[in-house]
Amino acid sequence: xxYHLKLIGLFIRASAQQELAYRANFLISLLHSLLNFGTGxxxxxxxFEQVEAIRGWDFASTLAVLGVYLTVGAVRDxxxxxxxxxLTGINGDIWAGRLDFTLxxxxxxxxxxxFRQWRLLAVFDLALGAGVxxxxxxxxxxxxxxxxxxxxxxxxxxxxxxxxxxxLAFTGLMFWNPGMLFSWVFxxxxxxxxxxxxxxxxxxxxxxxxxxxxxxxxxxxxxxxTGDVPALTLVGSLFLAAALFTGASLLFRTGLRRYASASS
Amino acid sequence: MNHRxxxxxxxxxxxxxxxxxxxxFVLAFGWMIPPLVxxxxxxxxxxxxxxxxxxxxxxxAYYLVLILVNQLTYAQTNWTVxxxxxxxxxxxxxxxxxxxxxxTLSSEFAGKVVYMTFAVPVTAVLAVLLHPELHxxxxxxxxxxxxxxxxxxxxxxxxxxxxxxxxxxxxADALLAVQDTLVFLLAGQVAPTLLxxxxxxxxxxxxxxxxxxxxxxxVLTGQLNGSALWVGFAAQVGWLMIAVLLYKWMWRTGLRRYSAIGG
Numbered sequence: 001x002x003y004h005l006k007l008i009g010l011f012i013r014a015s016a017q018q019e020l021a022y023r024a025n026f027l028i029s030l031l032h033s034l035l036n037f038g039t040g041x042x043x044x045x046x047x048f049e050q051v052e053a054i055r056g057w058d059f060a061s062t063l064a065v066l067g068v069y070l071t072v073g074a075v076r077d078x079x080x081x082x083x084x085x086x087l088t089g090i091n092g093d094i095w096a097g098r099l100d101f102t103l104x105x106x107x108x109x110x111x112x113x114x115f116r117q118w119r120l121l122a123v124f125d126l127a128l129g130a131g132v133x134x135x136x137x138x139x140x141x142x143x144x145x146x147x148x149x150x151x152x153x154x155x156x157x158x159x160x161x162x163x164x165x166x167x168l169a170f171t172g173l174m175f176w177n178p179g180m181l182f183s184w185v186f187x188x189x190x191x192x193x194x195x196x197x198x199x200x201x202x203x204x205x206x207x208x209x210x211x212x213x214x215x216x217x218x219x220x221x222x223x224x225x226t227g228d229v230p231a232l233t234l235v236g237s238l239f240l241a242a243a244l245f246t247g248a249s250l251l252f253r254t255g256l257r258r259y260a261s262a263s264s
Numbered sequence: 265m266n267h268r269x270x271x272x273x274x275x276x277x278x279x280x281x282x283x284x285x286x287x288x289f290v291l292a293f294g295w296m297i298p299p300l301v302x303x304x305x306x307x308x309x310x311x312x313x314x315x316x317x318x319x320x321x322x323x324x325a326y327y328l329v330l331i332l333v334n335q336l337t338y339a340q341t342n343w344t345v346x347x348x349x350x351x352x353x354x355x356x357x358x359x360x361x362x363x364x365x366x367x368t369l370s371s372e373f374a375g376k377v378v379y380m381t382f383a384v385p386v387t388a389v390l391a392v393l394l395h396p397e398l399h400x401x402x403x404x405x406x407x408x409x410x411x412x413x414x415x416x417x418x419x420x421x422x423x424x425x426x427x428x429x430x431x432x433x434x435x436a437d438a439l440l441a442v443q444d445t446l447v448f449l450l451a452g453q454v455a456p457t458l459l460x461x462x463x464x465x466x467x468x469x470x471x472x473x474x475x476x477x478x479x480x481x482x483v484l485t486g487q488l489n490g491s492a493l494w495v496g497f498a499a500q501v502g503w504l505m506i507a508v509l510l511y512k513w514m515w516r517t518g519l520r521r522y523s524a525i526g527g
Contacts, residue, residue: 028438035445042464043454047305049461050315054308181290188294192301199308 007107008115015082015118029121037128040066040194055198060139062196064222067136068156069194070129072163072217078122079115080164086117088174088183097261110252114168137225144225151229155221158241163217165244168252175255186212193218216240273366278374285378292382295338296331299453300390303327306455307394316459321397322485326456328387328396330481333412334453335383337476339420340375344368345427346440349522358519372420399486407493411480414500419447419476421507428511431518446471452478458487472503 019026044066048059057065086092093099102112137144170182189212192200197208197215209215216237223229306323309315318326345368348354357364426439448454450464450473457468457478468474479496482488488496 022433024433026438028442032438032441032445035442035449039445039449039454042449043302046455046460046464047309050459051309054305181287184290184294188290188297191297194301195305200304201308204304 004111007111011116012118012120016120019120026121030124033121033125033128037070037125037132040070041132043194057196057198060136061222061226063132063139064136064225065196065218066194067129067133068159068218068221070132071126071156072129072160073190074122074125074129075160076163076167077119077125079118080167082117082119083114084167084171084183087113088171089181094174094259099259100261103259109256110168110249113171113252114164136222140225148225148228151234152221152224154234155224155229155237158237159217159221161241162213162237162244165241165248166213169244169248172248172252172255175258190214190217196222213240213244269360269366274370274373277370278377280374285381288375288378289382291340292335292379295335296383296386298448299327299331299334302454303331303394318456318459319397321395322399324391324394325396325398326481326485328391328394329398329484330452330477331387332383333415333481334477335379336376336412337416337419338379339372339416339423344371345424346430349428349430354522368424398484400484401486404484404486408480408484411483411497411500414497414504415476415480418472418500418504418507421504421511422472422476425507425510425514428514428518431514431521447473447476450474450478451476452481456487457482469499472507475500475503 044059044062047054048062052058054062087099088094093102102109105112137149167183167186170186173182189208192208193214197205197219200208205215220229220233220237303324306315306318306327307320310318310320310323314320315323348357354364357367360367423440423443426443429439450468450471452468452474454460457465457474460468468478475496479500483493483496
């Protein structure tokens with residue numbers, strides 16, 4: 001454990017040095033974060049200026065979904081996304097065959113692939129996401145009780161693990177078909193998590209809940225803030241997170257055995 | 265100007281891109297999602313009653329046209345221009361007996377064809393599923409064609425001059441990301457410009473972003489008539505001229521600074 005923490009520290013330092021090399025880009029990235037947050041917020045404001053509530057979701061509860069979306073998105077951008085992308089993105093390690101060198105390192109390959117690249121600017125996004133969440137909780141006011149908050153935190157945690165597992169699984173698929181950017185497909189679908197799944201038409205709603213569990217990641221935690229989530233759903237989501245995590249790790253490791261390097 | 269050489273380059277790029285279809289389909293899929301999210305959200309919101317004159321079917325029509333216009337005008341090559349400068353590969357292009365603009369244009373045309381082979385069928389299926397209501401007249405269709413061409417040119421040259429900042433800052437991709445977000449907010453993707461609150465609508469009308477995507481969509485779906493149409497065209501052409509001038513100036517001064525980093 002201590003060894004792994006030390007490694008993470010080193011990864012963070014190396015990533016910070018890379019990013020700081022392009023200072024102008026760094027500052028503009030900050031502006032981009034702000035704009036991204038502003039767009040999400042303005043989208044909601046424009047929508048709820050025209051309607052009071054859509055299918056039972058009013059401004060405050062939809063804002064909570066946006067807060068969860070921004071927060072888990074920021075965690076992804078902080079290390080999961082950049083790390084997995086360095087493995088499977090365009091000109092990534094699998095594509096270019098650089099994974100050969102990684103395989104020789106004395107470290108668990110799933111750990112290395114999930115933590116090695118950090119985008120520290122995402123800390124700023126994380127703060128903005130937490131801010132939106134705080135504002136949503138404030139808007140919801142007395143409806144939020146202590147037990148709601150605890151359920152919310154548990155569901156947020158299990159949602160985060162589910163989110164990581166799905167991304168790892170999509171990344172693992174790259175070993176079977178290296179030309180296809182599966183993780184980009186998932187990133188596209190995940191953008192739908194910006195809004196509660198109830199706002200989408202029936203078939204799509206079911207797909208977003210059960211096939212690609214985007215709804216579990218953002219809608220469910222936000223739901224916990226406003227109403228009681230049945231105990232069965234709570235246990236079910238924890239079970240789902242554990243099952244997906246195990247399944248994705250297995251898929252990734254099986255895929256890794258298929259890796260046959262790449263010649264240039 | 266060596267137009268024949270340019271055309272050969274366009275053809276070769278297109279043929280090589282068609283081989284990597286799946287990659288570009290994934291890109292096109294990613295660009296389609298944000299407007300699709302707003303299509304679904306707005307059409308759900310307008311399910312029972314019209315919002316500000318927009319019925320459910322009109323929202324669907326507006327966003328389906330927007331998905332196509334967005335893909336047709338998206339200037340993705342501008343991302344690669346920055347990379348080419350940063351990695352020093354532009355040195356090679358400068359040696360060709362034609363303007364490097366052709367390299368960019370060739371990937372631009374190649375890309376558009378590949379994206380459309382994905383976007384058109386998907387939009388058609390969505391149209392069958394979601395029942396759009398399109399109120400358009402032959403006049404609107406006629407006005408849509410120049411609006412679309414100007415929108416493409418404006419987005420292309422606007423992105424190009426931003427990418428040329430790479431001559432000075434070595435890395436301009438964050439700025440292009442900012443530009444994409446502004447397009448998202450002000451070009452009619454979050455909501456049709458007519459539905460934006462007062463101050464934001466004013467900003468959208470003055471800044472160039474609406475004229476890159478939202479304007480042609482509004483023209484085709486018949487939201488603009490008479491003077492609003494002419495004012496829109498005037499703003500579009502005005503911004504296009506500014507963008508082309510900026511591109512020319514940046515190219516001249518940037519090239520003098522260029523010193524082939526990497527290589």
